[in-house]
Amino acid sequence: MDRTGPRNRQALTIGEIDGIRLLSPQAVERARQPQTEGLGHPAPLDLTPRGNHFGHGCELTRPAQLLGSGAFGQVGAGGRIGFAHPESGVAVGYTCTNMVGDDTGGPDPRWLPWTEALRAVLA
Template sequence: MLVVGTRFGLGYMLHGPGSFGHPGRGGSLAFADPDSGVAFGYVTNGMQRGVTADPRAQALVRALRAALT
């Protein structure tokens, strides 16, 4: 059971109109927003505890958002 409400479509989590992605066990994270032309992927070579994104991935996503605004 995930910590937050989640919708799935064709195997991916649906986050908003047209956007999709999925966190992975160990801290990996990938998502895309075709409407804005943005895609992001982060893969680690070590396992982290939990199913939420690695703090390093979260920092990269914040930097990506800042760069787009």
């Protein structure tokens, strides 16, 4: 069994827990370097009002919308998200029990209450 547990995997990308760190600081910086500016989505995703930008293996747009510039991670089906924000030392894994039907490219509405509370605590 994975001794880090699912709730700690995002934190291991930007820091160390029990002597374990998944990514070096240099790898984190490389992961956050934009790689897709100017590229559009393939159909049918090209109908979204704005493109999402990606670094090396992670999404940059929606994590940055939630916690600020420098956040990186990945959005999954139905509103799941895992992301880290090295500047604040915060890493989040969020899962939900039902799918959402409309992906407009922006934050899932269910993320807004907890991200607002997180930003307030960090301010």
